[in-house]
Amino acid sequence: VKTFMVKVVDNAISAKNLGKEDPRIIVHSLKVGFAITLVSLFYYFEPKFEYQGFGVSAMWAVLTVVVVFEFTVGATLGRAINRAIATCLGASVAGGIHRLACFSGSKTIEPILLGFFLFLIVAIVTYLRFLPKLKARYDYGVLIFILTFSLVSVSGYHDKQVLEMAETRITTILIGCDIAFLVCVLICPVWAGQQLHDKISSNFEKIGSFLEVFGTDYLNTSSEEASEQKTSDLEGYKSVLNTKSAEEVLANFARWEPRHGKFRYRHPWGRYLEIGGIARECAFRIHALNDYLNYETQVEPEIRTKIQEPCKKVSTECGHVLKELALAMKTMTYPHTITIHIDNAKIAAENLKTLLHTNSSWEGINFSDVIPMATVASLLIEIVSSSVKMVESFDK
Amino acid sequence: VKTFMVKVVDNAISAKNLGKEDPRIIVHSLKVGFAITLVSLFYYFEPKFEYQGFGVSAMWAVLTVVVVFEFTVGATLGRAINRAIATCLGASVAGGIHRLACFSGSKTIEPILLGFFLFLIVAIVTYLRFLPKLKARYDYGVLIFILTFSLVSVSGYHDKQVLEMAETRITTILIGCDIAFLVCVLICPVWAGQQLHDKISSNFEKIGSFLEVFGTDYLNTSSEEASEQKTSDLEGYKSVLNTKSAEEVLANFARWEPRHGKFRYRHPWGRYLEIGGIARECAFRIHALNDYLNYETQVEPEIRTKIQEPCKKVSTECGHVLKELALAMKTMTYPHTITIHIDNAKIAAENLKTLLHTNSSWEGINFSDVIPMATVASLLIEIVSSSVKMVESFDK
Numbered sequence: 001v002k003t004f005m006v007k008v009v010d011n012a013i014s015a016k017n018l019g020k021e022d023p024r025i026i027v028h029s030l031k032v033g034f035a036i037t038l039v040s041l042f043y044y045f046e047p048k049f050e051y052q053g054f055g056v057s058a059m060w061a062v063l064t065v066v067v068v069f070e071f072t073v074g075a076t077l078g079r080a081i082n083r084a085i086a087t088c089l090g091a092s093v094a095g096g097i098h099r100l101a102c103f104s105g106s107k108t109i110e111p112i113l114l115g116f117f118l119f120l121i122v123a124i125v126t127y128l129r130f131l132p133k134l135k136a137r138y139d140y141g142v143l144i145f146i147l148t149f150s151l152v153s154v155s156g157y158h159d160k161q162v163l164e165m166a167e168t169r170i171t172t173i174l175i176g177c178d179i180a181f182l183v184c185v186l187i188c189p190v191w192a193g194q195q196l197h198d199k200i201s202s203n204f205e206k207i208g209s210f211l212e213v214f215g216t217d218y219l220n221t222s223s224e225e226a227s228e229q230k231t232s233d234l235e236g237y238k239s240v241l242n243t244k245s246a247e248e249v250l251a252n253f254a255r256w257e258p259r260h261g262k263f264r265y266r267h268p269w270g271r272y273l274e275i276g277g278i279a280r281e282c283a284f285r286i287h288a289l290n291d292y293l294n295y296e297t298q299v300e301p302e303i304r305t306k307i308q309e310p311c312k313k314v315s316t317e318c319g320h321v322l323k324e325l326a327l328a329m330k331t332m333t334y335p336h337t338i339t340i341h342i343d344n345a346k347i348a349a350e351n352l353k354t355l356l357h358t359n360s361s362w363e364g365i366n367f368s369d370v371i372p373m374a375t376v377a378s379l380l381i382e383i384v385s386s387s388v389k390m391v392e393s394f395d396k
Numbered sequence: 397v398k399t400f401m402v403k404v405v406d407n408a409i410s411a412k413n414l415g416k417e418d419p420r421i422i423v424h425s426l427k428v429g430f431a432i433t434l435v436s437l438f439y440y441f442e443p444k445f446e447y448q449g450f451g452v453s454a455m456w457a458v459l460t461v462v463v464v465f466e467f468t469v470g471a472t473l474g475r476a477i478n479r480a481i482a483t484c485l486g487a488s489v490a491g492g493i494h495r496l497a498c499f500s501g502s503k504t505i506e507p508i509l510l511g512f513f514l515f516l517i518v519a520i521v522t523y524l525r526f527l528p529k530l531k532a533r534y535d536y537g538v539l540i541f542i543l544t545f546s547l548v549s550v551s552g553y554h555d556k557q558v559l560e561m562a563e564t565r566i567t568t569i570l571i572g573c574d575i576a577f578l579v580c581v582l583i584c585p586v587w588a589g590q591q592l593h594d595k596i597s598s599n600f601e602k603i604g605s606f607l608e609v610f611g612t613d614y615l616n617t618s619s620e621e622a623s624e625q626k627t628s629d630l631e632g633y634k635s636v637l638n639t640k641s642a643e644e645v646l647a648n649f650a651r652w653e654p655r656h657g658k659f660r661y662r663h664p665w666g667r668y669l670e671i672g673g674i675a676r677e678c679a680f681r682i683h684a685l686n687d688y689l690n691y692e693t694q695v696e697p698e699i700r701t702k703i704q705e706p707c708k709k710v711s712t713e714c715g716h717v718l719k720e721l722a723l724a725m726k727t728m729t730y731p732h733t734i735t736i737h738i739d740n741a742k743i744a745a746e747n748l749k750t751l752l753h754t755n756s757s758w759e760g761i762n763f764s765d766v767i768p769m770a771t772v773a774s775l776l777i778e779i780v781s782s783s784v785k786m787v788e789s790f791d792k
């Protein structure tokens with residue numbers, strides 16, 4: 001009992017922190033509650049109107065709101081549009097096939113025909129669901145197509161009011177989609193595009209912090225002085241390594257979104273994925289660089305001082321470039337001072353190269369001692385070229 | 397019109413290839429078609445029994461099959477169990493609250509109370525959906541809880557047969573879950589656990605191939621001789637870089653699966669994620685190694701021959717270790733010969749280290765020329781230690 005209580009308390013605490021970290025979650029929960037209560041009012045008042053068309057079917061509207069309402073506007077809109085169009089299509093196809101089956105005229109053949117078409121179309125459409133292009137953006141729509149198609153054609157077995165059934169399903173689902181969409185957009189909307197934008201710019205910032213800390217502190221002083229804050233700056237880049245799928249999902253949602261804030265409709269979201277990919281490449285290199293952190297204490301001070309200055313310069317300047325890029329993305333302004341930092345970084349990288357190419361600097365030094373530092377240096381040079389790539393694709 | 401036709405043909409071709417590449421997709425599509433036709437038969441014959449309980453509600457069974465049926469057994473079972481339990485819970489809670497509201501006795505207060513509870517409970521449960529622990533395995537269940545709860549409490553506005561409604565919903569959904577699960581398991585099942593297992597072992601194989609090709613061919617001959625087959629071997633590891641989320645999803649599905657084939661229930665799927673993580677670490681290092689492929693032509697043959705032999709040895713032996721690990725996973729046997737390769741790899745890595753530490757070998761050589769090769773060498777040494785880690789965690 002005691003361990004159970006401890007677990008409950010733990011979960012309660014983590015639930016509380018969730019809301020503290022991201023208050024949008026609280027707002028979202030209230031929005032969902034509001035939208036469902038709203039649509040339930042429609043069900044409540046509906047029989048009081050003259051028009052008593054829906055009956056039990058009005059529940060489809062409730063169902064739609066529950067299923068369609070997502071955290072971001074893009075996701076909600078994507079699901080709503082998918083659901084609306086797929087319901088119309090599914091209902092029409094099922095209606096058409098029902099008409100076709102009726103032509104047979106025979107009471108025995110009709111259900112067999114219906115069953116056959118049901119099997120055939122469901123199997124084909126399920127197969128098409130695996131097409132990567134369809135899966136990324138229309139998976140939910142295809143599912144709803146199968147659903148509506150099955151429901152409407154199955155209901156054709158009993159009553160002849162298939163068309164009526166199809167109609168009410170379409171109307172109620174449209175009402176549900178509308179309510180979900182309106183509540184989602186009008187009350188404190190969360191835009192998937194904005195989230196993607198923030199995510200990419202925070203990735204830049206994480207990589208930039210790593211390089212800055214690496215440059216100013218790590219290469220400068222002994223490792224014992226590194227405080228906890230710095231360790232967290234150094235670890236931050238790790239979350240960039242595995243962001244690919246999250247970014248792709250957000251970009252797919254963002255494509256559904258209308259013009260909002262600083263983003264227009266058809267904002268080039270694909271470009272974000274590209275920049276994100278380059279940032280990830282850079283994070284991979286930093287990950288390799290990170291392996292050499294442990295070597296540091298083994299290197300003789302003599303060598304360190306020689307190679308330290310240019311490495312420090314390269315790392316710090318790259319860090320500045322990335323942080324400015326992050327800031328420029330955040331404020332959506334053109335980063336005018338960035339070219340200075342890029343030039344500095346390039347010059348520093350060239351200096352480092354020249355240093356490595358000058359044999360005389362390295363005579364009489366234990367060869368194995370230089371290797372880790374040299375590796376760090378060449379990785380840093382690679383990082384400069386990644387940074388330049390990032391800036392270039394940002395410019396576009 | 398012409399571009400549209402071209403697009404249609406393109407899509408048709410890619411749809412055809414999909415089935416060729418993975419025939420399980422075709423089988424899956426037929427299974428879904430079969431399950432839905434089966435459940436529609438239930439709807440067709442149902443009014444012919446004495447027991448005429450369901451009526452329109454029988455459609456919930458069709459809906460359940462469409463929504464629950466997934467590609468792998470684990471995913472289907474997870475959704476089915478989530479849906480079944482969540483429906484029962486949601487219906488009970490809604491029934492309880494309806495009872496509570498009835499106590500008020502007043503016709504005006506009752507719907508207000510119902511609406512208030514609806515808002516409150518939906519908002520709270522939506523908030524809880526964001527808890528990472530719940531989200532990973534029970535997200536669908538929580539959604540269905542909200543759905544059932546809303547539907548049953550909303551229907552309480554009109555008719556007093558709330559309990560009946562809750563009951564038929566539970567029964568029909570249970571029937572749908574059963575049919576979906578049975579068809580999924582009995583006809584050519586696709587196990588998520590098996591997929592995870594295969595994925596991890598193929599990741600090992602990809603990394604192993606890279607190291608083998610890198611060892612035998614690349615470090616040996618000039619880069620121009622590298623044929624296309626080899627390039628694809630060298631590129632294969634890239635897909636390992638971004639597998640984290642896919643592996644996590646599969647592991648979550650696999651946890652639902654009962655004993656099957658070589659896997660028992662509660663197979664340590666978490667361990668797979670660990671091994672997968674180490675393999676990914678190794679892939680990150682290989683990615684850094686890959687950067688140096690382009691340097692190769694610039695290095696003088698004199699240095700290459702010196703450092704080549706041990707590098708080659710390290711790379712090839714690591715490749716052997718990983719490929720044997722992959723084979724051992726595939727056949728689920730203990731890899732007895734692997735220890736020899738590990739020892740060889742370790743010895744080769746030691747030799748390489750000694751070579752790098754011997755100053756005399758490097759005198760009079762242009763310093764900058766050694767750096768890329770030295771970097772390659774030290775990365776390879778790191779890869780040996782990753783490989784050893786993988787073997788260790790495999791042994792557990």
